[in-house]
Amino acid sequence: MLDIAFAKPALPKSGALVLLIAEGAAPSGLWAQADEATGGAIGRALKVAEFKGAKGKTCAILAPGAELSRVLAIGIGKAGDVTRKILEEAGGAITAALTRDAAVAIAADSLTGAQAAEVALGAVLRAYRFDRYRTKEKAEDKPRLAKLTVLTAEPPKAKAAWEPLAATANGVFLTRDFVSEPPNVLNPAEMADRCRKLAELGLKIEILGPKEMGKLGFGALMGVSQGSANEPRLVVMQWHGASGNGKRGTRDKPIAFIGKGVTFDTGGISIKPAAGMEDMKWDMAGAGTVAGLMATLAGRKAKVDAVGLIGLVENMPSGTAQRPGDVVTSYSGQTIEVINTDAEGRLVLCDVMWYAQQKFDPKFMVDLATLTGAIIIGLGHEYGGMFSNNDALSKQLHDAGQETGERVWRMPLDEAYDKQLRSDIADMKNVGGRPAGSITAAQFLQRFVTNNRPWAHLDIAGTAWSSKDGAVTPKGATAFGVRLLDRLVANHYEG
Numbered sequence: 001m002l003d004i005a006f007a008k009p010a011l012p013k014s015g016a017l018v019l020l021i022a023e024g025a026a027p028s029g030l031w032a033q034a035d036e037a038t039g040g041a042i043g044r045a046l047k048v049a050e051f052k053g054a055k056g057k058t059c060a061i062l063a064p065g066a067e068l069s070r071v072l073a074i075g076i077g078k079a080g081d082v083t084r085k086i087l088e089e090a091g092g093a094i095t096a097a098l099t100r101d102a103a104v105a106i107a108a109d110s111l112t113g114a115q116a117a118e119v120a121l122g123a124v125l126r127a128y129r130f131d132r133y134r135t136k137e138k139a140e141d142k143p144r145l146a147k148l149t150v151l152t153a154e155p156p157k158a159k160a161a162w163e164p165l166a167a168t169a170n171g172v173f174l175t176r177d178f179v180s181e182p183p184n185v186l187n188p189a190e191m192a193d194r195c196r197k198l199a200e201l202g203l204k205i206e207i208l209g210p211k212e213m214g215k216l217g218f219g220a221l222m223g224v225s226q227g228s229a230n231e232p233r234l235v236v237m238q239w240h241g242a243s244g245n246g247k248r249g250t251r252d253k254p255i256a257f258i259g260k261g262v263t264f265d266t267g268g269i270s271i272k273p274a275a276g277m278e279d280m281k282w283d284m285a286g287a288g289t290v291a292g293l294m295a296t297l298a299g300r301k302a303k304v305d306a307v308g309l310i311g312l313v314e315n316m317p318s319g320t321a322q323r324p325g326d327v328v329t330s331y332s333g334q335t336i337e338v339i340n341t342d343a344e345g346r347l348v349l350c351d352v353m354w355y356a357q358q359k360f361d362p363k364f365m366v367d368l369a370t371l372t373g374a375i376i377i378g379l380g381h382e383y384g385g386m387f388s389n390n391d392a393l394s395k396q397l398h399d400a401g402q403e404t405g406e407r408v409w410r411m412p413l414d415e416a417y418d419k420q421l422r423s424d425i426a427d428m429k430n431v432g433g434r435p436a437g438s439i440t441a442a443q444f445l446q447r448f449v450t451n452n453r454p455w456a457h458l459d460i461a462g463t464a465w466s467s468k469d470g471a472v473t474p475k476g477a478t479a480f481g482v483r484l485l486d487r488l489v490a491n492h493y494e495g
């Protein structure tokens with residue numbers, strides 16, 4: 001991660017300087033000082049560029065004088081309308097544009113300390129790179145930026161605000177690393193082993209293997225896994241931040257987060273076409289997001305009791321693979337006719353959801369899954385699909401999404417869709433045909449929610465990975481959901 005420092009405003013003697021400029025604002029503070037030190041070069045350049053500080057506009061000025069390598073002006077819109085999201089995006093614009101200087105100073109002297117930390121978060125998130133497997137990249141092609149100094153009138157306040165945000169960035173990066181890893185490296189056992197290391201953060205980690213899950217009767221999950229040479233895992237990550245570790249009996253019911261972790265989805269015997277199949281390495285994004293979220297909550301010592309459960313399997317075709325037509329008995333006891341082995345995510349989730357409820361009786365649960373291609377048809381890559389049996393939880397998630405930019409849109413649940421799941425020989429089929437493919441998947445999952453417990457299902461198939469750079473997400477793994485759910489917890493479930 002980029003090195004972040006906060007310091008009192010002082011004009012840097014060299015390197016790059018960033019000016020965050022509100023719409024229509026007159027030069028003051030570091031901006032005015034820099035303009036003077038460069039003999040008015042900044043003012044002249046901004047005028048020629050017709051830069052007025054509108055949100056998202058930038059203007060780069062090379063070698064303006066005063067031994068600065070460059071000045072980057074970034075518009076943050078009207079001073080009264082500045083939001084966390086605008087500041088994060090401004091931070092993202094900094095690290096997207098300034099990769100050649102090793103050190104960059106950001107003039108945030110017109111902002112509060114807390115706002116300065118928000119700029120830093122955006123900058124750090126946008127600077128993520130997954131370069132573990134590049135051995136031949138030339139040094140001059142690598143980004144040089146290593147240190148960001150945020151100049152603020154309130155360094156101690158900025159530092160205090162930065163601490164939990166740094167934990168969030170670490171959680172996001174953990175998720176992005178998981179999702180980016182190739183599927184030969186990140187199989188279920190490897191992912192579980194990496195989760196085990198999160199115990200360092202104070203999480204309690206338990207891992208179940210095929211023996212334990214077989215004994216418990218995870219017939220649906222084990223059916224998906226049976227075609228693979230790689231064993232399945234269930235990882236349970238507990239964070240006791242509200243009640244303190246180990247004080248039994250004083251605990252409130254926890255919140256549960258559940259993730260689909262298919263480390264590679266070939267489709268199984270209902271095999272997928274070759275084109276684009278490599279994308280199915282990120283079919284564990286739901287699980288990766290839950291792991292990153294739990295790391296975030298622990299890293300910032302969130303005052304909440306939460307448990308994350310991830311079902312890890314590989315969906316392969318082989319002589320031992322399950323067949324279309326197989327009937328499996330889920331952990332809940334409900335039987336499922338597996339019509340299509342490529343609708344495997346719901347088979348994994350249903351057993352993990354049931355286990356989460358049996359074991360923890362959570363006050364509510366949210367599952368995340370790259371569950372259906374159909375959600376991409378419905379919502380594209382801008383919104384995640386949200387399905388919920390609870391209006392209050394839906395609203396909280398919707399609002400947290402707007403704040404973080406990880407936006408979700410509610411889709412319907414309705415028992416009218418249930419007839420699409422009727423089976424002639426079992427309690428249900430695992431697919432409901434082409435119409436409303438994302439909804440029938442959610443209807444399937446709802447059959448594994450007990451006592452009408454508040455529950456939300458987030459279908460992140462369209463948002464977990466991006467083929468284009470975003471404001472705070474370089475192309476590739478986005479970690480969509482980590483910040484959304486971290487904010488959900490921070491807004492409503494702490495203290």
Ligand code: BES
Pocket residue numbers: 265267283340342343344345370371372373374431432437461462
């Ligand atoms: N992992 C896929 C869904 C997916 C598709 C995720 C594209 C990301 C990008 C899931 O397991 C799947 O194969 N779903 C099927 C369900 C169908 C067989 C009912 C699909 O969406 O086609």
Ligand code: MN
Pocket residue numbers: 265267341342343344345
């Ligand atoms: Mn599939």
Ligand code: ZN
Pocket residue numbers: 262265283342344345370371
């Ligand atoms: Zn899948």
